[in-house]
Amino acid sequence: MAANACEDATMSFDPYERLPKLHDMTLTSEDFTDGDRLPTRSVMTELGGQDELPQLSWSNIPEGTKTFALTCLDPDAPTGSGFWHMSAFNIPASVTSLPGGAVRWDTINWDAFGVSGEGQGPTCVRNSRNVAGFTGSRPPVGHGDHRYMFVIHAVDTALELGPEARPEQVGMQLFSHAIGRGRITGLFGR
Secondary structure, eight states, rough: OOHHHHOGGOOOOTTTSSOOOOOOOOOOOOSSOOSSSSOOGBBBBTTOOOBBBBOEEEEEOOOOOOOEEEEEEESSSSSOOEEEEEEEEEEEOOOOOETTTSBBBSOOGGGGGGGTTTTTSSSEETTTOOSSSOOBOOTTSSSSSSSEEEEEEEEESOOOOOOTTHHHHHHHHHHHEEEEEEEEEEOOOO
């Protein structure tokens, strides 16, 4: 992460530090680099964005990967528990990248996930905004830069959760079944 971001005291908490160390995957984006500003597409529409997931690619996948989960968390949200912008699981192991905009506010491009429609593998659960998709960044005015942690999780099984699951429930299943993890963090403030 950029040095100036690490110096900000509000950005000292890392929710992934206390989790078990896993195989280190690589997560990259054509839209931004780790520690840089989020692309405009990934900001809420009311702020001039498009509520779209940025382009993401992952590699260095561990043996035994059966599915992937993809999450986006803002740990700096003034809630005491962060703000989940997206949580998807049971992404086929054959999918190693998603184009920008593959997930929007409440629309999912299932072709990008390697399936022809909803209910055929991947599940995107409702986020902290109660939307089954991606909610763009919109931190409070004057609250400084927030970190948006995009994380790809290699999973050793298909998770047995339904679309009514919450991101926290996905996280609990990942605690037991994730075998690899890759991260990229974007910043946005206003």
